[in-house]
Amino acid sequence: xxxxxxxxxxxxxxxxxxxxxxxxxxxxxxxxxxxxxxxxxxxxxxxxxxxxxxxxxxxxxxxxxxxxxxxxxxxxxxxxxxxxxxxxxxxxxxxxxxxxxxxxxxxxxxxxxxxxxxxxxxxxxxxxxxxxxxxxxxxxxxxxxxxxxxxxxxxx
Numbered sequence: 694x695x696x697x698x699x700x701x702x703x704x705x706x707x708x709x710x711x712x713x714x715x716x717x718x719x720x721x722x723x724x725x726x727x728x729x730x731x732x733x734x735x736x737x738x739x740x741x742x743x744x745x746x747x748x749x750x751x752x753x754x755x756x757x758x759x760x761x762x763x764x765x766x767x768x769x770x771x772x773x774x775x776x777x778x779x780x781x782x783x784x785x786x787x788x789x790x791x792x793x794x795x796x797x798x799x800x801x802x803x804x805x806x807x808x809x810x811x812x813x814x815x816x817x818x819x820x821x822x823x824x825x826x827x828x829x830x831x832x833x834x835x836x837x838x839x840x841x842x843x844x845x846x847x848x849x
Contacts, residue, residue, distance in 0.1 A: 752780060757787050761784065762788060767814045769791060770818075794807065814836040
């Protein structure tokens with residue numbers, strides 16, 4: 694079967710850009726090529742590629758110790774932040790599936806949304822810590838990591 698003549702096959706968006714196997718590989722390339730440049734700027738905070746690389750590696754090790762691996766899921770219950778970016782990349786680095794969840798949902802909404810999801814860990818920020826603990830207890834999630842503002846610091 695061939696495509697109609699008016700349909701063109703997609704082509705790469707920009708063939709002059711380097712191609713990477715994954716976002717984690719892209720981060721590793723940036724860490725090596727430009728470690729001192731800002732990787733993420735959020736509000737008044739920033740983090741360099743080298744710092745983000747260390748944070749992702751450190752958090753990925755903690756998540757792997759909690760059982761994060763291919764086929765497992767890790768819930769992220771966090772507002773937008775540098776810690777959220779690091780957590781997202783760390784879960785991807787373990788090959789686990791990321792399950793980002795809106796931290797502004799109520800506990801009944803979270804329970805309804807997560808009813809069929811099994812996860813090996815939940816990563817949250819300080820403001821979502823109580824909700825995360827309730828979700829972890831409800832669904833038997835063995836590991837909860839709280840990042841930022843008094844929680845577990847990023848290894849930068």
